[in-house]
Amino acid sequence: MTETARFLDRAQFEPRVGCFLPAGLRGEELRAAGVPVIQFPVHSYKSWSAVEGARQLVRYIREERIELVHAFDYPLNVFALPLARWFTQAVAVASQRSHRELIPGGYRRAVRVVDRVADAVVVNCEYLRSHLVRDEGVPADRVEVCYNGIDLDFFAAGESSRPAALADASFVIGVVCGLRAEKGLPLLLEAFARVRGLREGMKLAIVGSGPLLDELLARARELGILEACVFQPATSRIPDWLRAMDLFVLPSLSEAFSNALMESMACGCCSVASNVGGNPELVRAGETGLLFERGDVGSLSDALQRLIGDEGLRKQLAVNGQSYVRGSFSAQAAARRMGEIYARLIARRPRTR
Numbered sequence: 001m002t003e004t005a006r007f008l009d010r011a012q013f014e015p016r017v018g019c020f021l022p023a024g025l026r027g028e029e030l031r032a033a034g035v036p037v038i039q040f041p042v043h044s045y046k047s048w049s050a051v052e053g054a055r056q057l058v059r060y061i062r063e064e065r066i067e068l069v070h071a072f073d074y075p076l077n078v079f080a081l082p083l084a085r086w087f088t089q090a091v092a093v094a095s096q097r098s099h100r101e102l103i104p105g106g107y108r109r110a111v112r113v114v115d116r117v118a119d120a121v122v123v124n125c126e127y128l129r130s131h132l133v134r135d136e137g138v139p140a141d142r143v144e145v146c147y148n149g150i151d152l153d154f155f156a157a158g159e160s161s162r163p164a165a166l167a168d169a170s171f172v173i174g175v176v177c178g179l180r181a182e183k184g185l186p187l188l189l190e191a192f193a194r195v196r197g198l199r200e201g202m203k204l205a206i207v208g209s210g211p212l213l214d215e216l217l218a219r220a221r222e223l224g225i226l227e228a229c230v231f232q233p234a235t236s237r238i239p240d241w242l243r244a245m246d247l248f249v250l251p252s253l254s255e256a257f258s259n260a261l262m263e264s265m266a267c268g269c270c271s272v273a274s275n276v277g278g279n280p281e282l283v284r285a286g287e288t289g290l291l292f293e294r295g296d297v298g299s300l301s302d303a304l305q306r307l308i309g310d311e312g313l314r315k316q317l318a319v320n321g322q323s324y325v326r327g328s329f330s331a332q333a334a335a336r337r338m339g340e341i342y343a344r345l346i347a348r349r350p351r352t353r
């Protein structure tokens with residue numbers, strides 16, 4: 001959402017961002033880019049604040065003559081889009097950026113109602129388009145694909161200071177992600193335990209925060225690899241960590257179009273990913289990286305062993321991956337794609353609701 005707002009063509013669009021809670025780092029980025037951030041103080045959908053927030057949102061859309069409202073996650077799909085669709089003239093656009101199985105049950109039912117309310121649903125990969133049409137019954141002509149984009153000035157290959165925790169590592173396998181169940185991180189620990197002996201001084205870096213930290217620490221201890229693992233909480237120094245990795249591994253059990261995978265490829269890191277969701281749209285097997293079977297520790301271990309032992313292949317895949325991401329997935333390119341979607345939806349908008 002932030003990248004879209006920052007890079008939309010200002011000759012065509014005047015972006016504004018609404019939120020429930022004061023935005024931190026992203027809010028600062030938006031304000032620095034001249035994008036107003038408006039707060040609607042909703043504390044709970046079960047409280048009076050939701051009613052007051054709804055009134056304020058409708059009034060704001062009307063008074064500012066907002067032509068299109070785009071909600072970027074499922075709680076806001078459920079809250080903002082019925083209001084925009086039923087009480088204003090604005091185009092109502094939903095987002096779906098993960099498999100529906102990851103949405104809590106109550107919200108999932110509400111999101112399916114929103115599918116019928118929204119003028120369009122924007123997804124970030126072809127996999128999700130197929131999922132919504134095939135599994136959720138969303139009409140194909142209502143689903144729009146806009147691939148994610150990243151800041152390629154920030155995420156780029158180059159020299160940088162290596163994090164101190166990896167200074168003495170001979171080879172680094174790593175991942176950057178939220179420590180959640182769907183990321184499949186126990187599988188990465190098990191695969192690392194199998195290949196660790198291939199190189200003396202090899203380390204595994206897991207960068208991110210989340211509810212599974214204690215479980216992962218315990219599993220690393222059980223596998224006897226804890227001293228070779230580095231657990232780094234979420235940090236703004238992501239490019240430094242990525243540049244320090246020889247292999248980036250995304251072992252997700254469920255995935256759409258991964259920013260972390262794009263970021264690793266843009267930083268020149270050879271990437272390995274599970275063959276799920278939108279991963280194959282980024283990692284073209286044997287061309288821009290390697291894929292392994294979802295949840296299969298043997299398949300992942302084989303891929304790691306192959307790349308650890310073949311420096312030439314590892315470097316070639318890294319170069320190809322970096323070229324692919326830099327040529328297709330800049331934040332500017334994503335904003336252009338989103339702008340085309342917005343312009344098309346506004347042009348065909350019914351004049352009255």
